[in-house]
Amino acid sequence: xxxIIIYIFFFAGFLFLGSCKKYVEVDPPRTSLSDELVFTxxxxxxxxxxxxxxxxxSYSSSFANTxxxxxxxxxxxxxxxxxxxxxxxxxxxxxLTIGNSVVSGLWSQPYSLIYHANAVIEGLNKSTTVSLAKSxxxxxxxxxxxxxxYFHLVNYFGDVPLITNTxxxxxxxxxxxKADLVYDAIIQDLLDAQxxxxxxxxxxxxxxxxxxxxTALLARVYLYRxxxxxxxxxxxxxxDDAKYVLQTNINNVFxxxxxxxxxxxxxxxxxxxxxxxxxxxxxxxxxNATTAPGYVMYPNFISSFESLTDKRYLNxxxxxxxxxxPIVFYPFKYKVRTGTVTEYSMVLRKAEQYLIRAEARAxxxxxxxAKSDIDExxxxxxxxxxxxxxxxxxxxxxxxxxxxxELFSEWGHRWFDLKRTGRVVTVLGAFKTAVSTDDQxxxxxxxxxxxxxxxxxxxxxx
Amino acid sequence: MGAGxxxxxxxxxRAAATSLTLRNYNYSxxxxxxxxxxxxxxIKSKYILNLTFxxxxxxxxxxxxxxxxxxxxxxxxxxxxxxxxxxxxxxxxLGKLRASYGITGNDQIGDYQYLDSWSSSTFPYGGQSGLSxxxxxxxxxxxxxxxxxxxxxxxxxxxxxxxxxTSYYNNRSDDQLVGQTLSPQSGFSSYTSNxxxxxxxxxxxxxxxxQNIKKKNFTWNTAFNISFPGNKLLRxxxxxxxxxxxxxxxxxxxxxxxxxxxxxxxxxxxxxxFLDVNRDGLINSAGDWVVLGQTLPKFFGGLSNxxxxxxxxxxxxxxxxxxxxxxxxxxxxxxxxxxxxxxSTAVLDxxxxxxxITSIPRATVTSTNAANIAFRNFYRSSDAVWGDASYxxxxxxxxxxxxxxxxxxxxxAASSIYIQGQNLLTFTKYNGLDPEINGFDRxxxxxxxxxxxxxTSAMPVLRTIAVGLNISI
Numbered sequence: 001x002x003x004i005i006i007y008i009f010f011f012a013g014f015l016f017l018g019s020c021k022k023y024v025e026v027d028p029p030r031t032s033l034s035d036e037l038v039f040t041x042x043x044x045x046x047x048x049x050x051x052x053x054x055x056x057x058s059y060s061s062s063f064a065n066t067x068x069x070x071x072x073x074x075x076x077x078x079x080x081x082x083x084x085x086x087x088x089x090x091x092x093x094x095x096l097t098i099g100n101s102v103v104s105g106l107w108s109q110p111y112s113l114i115y116h117a118n119a120v121i122e123g124l125n126k127s128t129t130v131s132l133a134k135s136x137x138x139x140x141x142x143x144x145x146x147x148x149x150y151f152h153l154v155n156y157f158g159d160v161p162l163i164t165n166t167x168x169x170x171x172x173x174x175x176x177x178k179a180d181l182v183y184d185a186i187i188q189d190l191l192d193a194q195x196x197x198x199x200x201x202x203x204x205x206x207x208x209x210x211x212x213x214x215t216a217l218l219a220r221v222y223l224y225r226x227x228x229x230x231x232x233x234x235x236x237x238x239x240d241d242a243k244y245v246l247q248t249n250i251n252n253v254f255x256x257x258x259x260x261x262x263x264x265x266x267x268x269x270x271x272x273x274x275x276x277x278x279x280x281x282x283x284x285x286x287x288n289a290t291t292a293p294g295y296v297m298y299p300n301f302i303s304s305f306e307s308l309t310d311k312r313y314l315n316x317x318x319x320x321x322x323x324x325x326p327i328v329f330y331p332f333k334y335k336v337r338t339g340t341v342t343e344y345s346m347v348l349r350k351a352e353q354y355l356i357r358a359e360a361r362a363x364x365x366x367x368x369x370a371k372s373d374i375d376e377x378x379x380x381x382x383x384x385x386x387x388x389x390x391x392x393x394x395x396x397x398x399x400x401x402x403x404x405x406e407l408f409s410e411w412g413h414r415w416f417d418l419k420r421t422g423r424v425v426t427v428l429g430a431f432k433t434a435v436s437t438d439d440q441x442x443x444x445x446x447x448x449x450x451x452x453x454x455x456x457x458x459x460x461x462x
Numbered sequence: 463m464g465a466g467x468x469x470x471x472x473x474x475x476r477a478a479a480t481s482l483t484l485r486n487y488n489y490s491x492x493x494x495x496x497x498x499x500x501x502x503x504x505i506k507s508k509y510i511l512n513l514t515f516x517x518x519x520x521x522x523x524x525x526x527x528x529x530x531x532x533x534x535x536x537x538x539x540x541x542x543x544x545x546x547x548x549x550x551x552x553x554x555x556l557g558k559l560r561a562s563y564g565i566t567g568n569d570q571i572g573d574y575q576y577l578d579s580w581s582s583s584t585f586p587y588g589g590q591s592g593l594s595x596x597x598x599x600x601x602x603x604x605x606x607x608x609x610x611x612x613x614x615x616x617x618x619x620x621x622x623x624x625x626x627x628t629s630y631y632n633n634r635s636d637d638q639l640v641g642q643t644l645s646p647q648s649g650f651s652s653y654t655s656n657x658x659x660x661x662x663x664x665x666x667x668x669x670x671x672x673q674n675i676k677k678k679n680f681t682w683n684t685a686f687n688i689s690f691p692g693n694k695l696l697r698x699x700x701x702x703x704x705x706x707x708x709x710x711x712x713x714x715x716x717x718x719x720x721x722x723x724x725x726x727x728x729x730x731x732x733x734x735x736f737l738d739v740n741r742d743g744l745i746n747s748a749g750d751w752v753v754l755g756q757t758l759p760k761f762f763g764g765l766s767n768x769x770x771x772x773x774x775x776x777x778x779x780x781x782x783x784x785x786x787x788x789x790x791x792x793x794x795x796x797x798x799x800x801x802x803x804x805x806s807t808a809v810l811d812x813x814x815x816x817x818x819i820t821s822i823p824r825a826t827v828t829s830t831n832a833a834n835i836a837f838r839n840f841y842r843s844s845d846a847v848w849g850d851a852s853y854x855x856x857x858x859x860x861x862x863x864x865x866x867x868x869x870x871x872x873x874x875a876a877s878s879i880y881i882q883g884q885n886l887l888t889f890t891k892y893n894g895l896d897p898e899i900n901g902f903d904r905x906x907x908x909x910x911x912x913x914x915x916x917x918t919s920a921m922p923v924l925r926t927i928a929v930g931l932n933i934s935i
Binding site: 023024025026027034035038044046047048049050051052053054055057058084086087089090093095097098099100101104107108111112114115116118119160161163166168169171172173174202203205207208266268269433434445446447448449450451452453455457461462 | 803
C-alpha cells in the first residue's frame, strides 16, 4: 500500500456557507428601478409614461412612425416604394404573406407598447403615494395611448387578443377577441381618458395627450363604429375648441408650432442620423435633388386632384423628373430631411375633425352642415366650395375624396377608410390586378401564430 | 461624451468641453461564490479515481435560488500496464479507459434578470427622462444543471505510432436557462426561465493519429477525426400549450426545421404543389407543416496529412461535413421566378409548356399568378428549397521550406519561406452560395422561426493564397 497517495482538500468554509449568504447579495441595479420604486413619487411615475412616448418615436421603422404611416398607404392608393422590394411590394400588390417582417412589426410593436401602458396603469392603481392629480392625469394618458394602439391593431388585423394587464404567462396564449369587444374597450379607455385629462397639455408643446386628443380619437372611433351622432358631438367639441385653428398657410400644418395639431410626436432622437425632425421626412425626402425618391405616389392619386391649383398638390407633393420615364411625385408634407428641428410627427390634427363631422352629418342627413365642413377644408386648399344641391351619396363621396387628398400618407387613413366603407375591392380593384375582400385584413404574422396555437389565421392566408 | 474642446491637451478634462452628451450609462454587479472539495486517488498510475464536490452561489438568481450543489465522479484504468495485457497483447503500447459522470451548474444569463425593473429610456421625451419595463419578469428560476457522462478509450499501437481515441458523451439537462418563448402579444418575445424540457446531447468521436513513415529524412503523419453529434428532446411538460408547440417535437432534435412538403410542379399549369397533411382541402402553416430536416450535421470531421522531406514540409488538410441546410430560394426575401432579380441557373429548367416535367415552377411577373402566390406562400418555405449541404473541402495546403540551417550564421533563430492556400477546392452538391455558411443567415434558422432571410450581402468563405517569409530572431 505504500504507493497509495491520497489527496484530500476540504475547505472548512463548507461548514460556514450558510452564514456567507450575504456575499452573493447585490445592490439593486443603478440603471433601472424596481416596480415599487417607480410608483412611489410623482416624478418617477411620470417618467414611466414619458418612457412610453419615447419608445414610440425613438427609432426609425417603428410602428408609431414609418410603419403605420407608410405601409397601409401602400395597401391603399397613396404611395408605394419606388423600386422592387419583396417586403413592401407585398403591401403594394395586396399579396401579404405571413412571414412579412413589417406585418410582424405592426403586430408585435403595438403589443409591446400596450404592455408598457398596462404596466403604468397597474403601477398607478397599486400606488398609494403618487398624488391624486398626477395619478389621474397619467392614468388618462396611459389609457388614451392603449386605445390608440388597439385602434390600429383592430384596423389592421380585425379580431385581436384584448390584453389589459401584465400577466404575460396568461396573455401569451389568449385567443383573438371579437373586434366589437375590442372597440368597446377602446371607447371605454377613451371615455376614461377624456374624463381624466385636462384641457391643458401636460407640457408646453402638444406632444402629450390632453382631453382634446382623447376627444379627437373618440370622434374617429365613433365614426368608424357608425355612431354618427356621437361622432358629430365629439368632433364638434374639438372644432369648437379655440386652441385648435386650421393653418391658413398649408405649409405650416406639419410644423412643431402648428395650431392645427392636436397631438404630435416630438422629435427626440435627433442625433442618430444627423439632426432629423421626423422619421417620415427623413425616410421619404431624397438626400439631394438629383437622387430619385424612394417612395412615389400612385399615378391615380395625382389624377384624383380636380384642379392642379389645389394647394395640397402644389405644396404637399414634390415632383421628380427622372432621366428616363414619366415624372413621379413623392409626399412632401414633411419638408425637412435633416436640419434644425422645426417639424414634429403629426398624429391628430383638426382638419380630420372637420371631415369626421362632415361624414357624420351627411349620414344624419344634415347635408348643408356636412357641406360647410367639407368647404372648410376645400377653402384652405384653395378650391371652390362644393356646389349646391348635392345628394347624400354625393356628399359622402366628396368626404371620401377630401379625406384621401387631405390625409394621405398619415397613419393609414385612406386604407382604413376604404375598409370601413367596404370599398377596397371597388376602388383598388380598378387599378390593382387582384384585390380581394380577404386582403382587407392583414395576416396574423407567423411568429405570433407559431407561438400561440389559439390564434386562428385570417381567411385567405396560409 | 464631450465635444468642442479648445485643445486636444484638455481631452481628459470634461469640464473643458463646450458640450457634454451622456451617451449611455451601464452598470451591473455580479457576485459569485464557490467552495470546492476534491479527492484524488491514484494507485501506481494505473487506477485513478477523482471525486469532486462544489457548492456555488450566484447573485444572478433570486431569493432562495442563489445556491446550487454540483459534483462529479471519474475513474481511469490504464489496462495496458496490467501484466496479462503486457504478456498477451504486446502490440498495444497504451490502453486507457476513462469514464466520468458529473453534474455541473450554469448561471450564464444576464444580471438582475429576476428583478421586476424599469430601465431608463435612451432619449428623454418633452425634456423628461423616461422609463420602460425592462423585461418580462420571472423571479423563480435557478441554476441550470447539466448531467454529463463521458466515456473514452485511448489506444496506442506499435510504440504509439498509431493512436486512436474513441469518446462517447451524453449530456442531459432538464432545466436549461434559456429565453422561454412568449407570443409577441404578451409584450415580449421571451422571458428567462428554466426550460421545462429534458434535452439530450450526445455524440461519438474518433480521433486517429498515425505515423505512416518515420525515416531520418522523410516523415509522413496522418490525423483523422470524425464526430457524430446527436440531439434529442426527450420530454417537454405541456408542450402543446406552450409557445414552443410549433417549434419542437418530443423525440426529435431541438434543431428541427419545419415547412411545407413539396409534391412537385403541376405539369399542366407550372404551379408548385404541396402536400395537404391534415387533408382539410387547404394548405396552411397551421396544419400542413412537416419536419424538413435539422440544422445539426449528421457527422463532420477532418483529414490532415503532413509530409516532411529534409527541410521541406507539406501539410494538406481536408474538412468534411454531412448536413442539410436551406438552399438559395429559402425565406421571405426570396423573389419568385420571373421577378426582376437575379436567380440561380435552376431558372433554366423551369416549367415552360404544358407537359413539362420539372421541379422548378413557371416564371411569372404578375404577383397574382397562381405560381407566384404559391411561390411566396409555400415554395420558399418548403422542402423544395431545403437540401443537402454536405461538402468536402480542401481547407488548407501549406508548403514550407525551412531556411534555418542557412540563416543560422546571421544569428537568426529560425526562418522559412512558405506558400499557403485556403479553401482551394470544394466538392458539394449544395444549391446555394456556400455550404459552409449556407449562403444564408443562420441567425434566422431556429425552430420557432423557420422563415429566415436569404443572406443578400453574405461574405462567402474566401479562397486565400499567401506567400511569405518567416524570420524569428
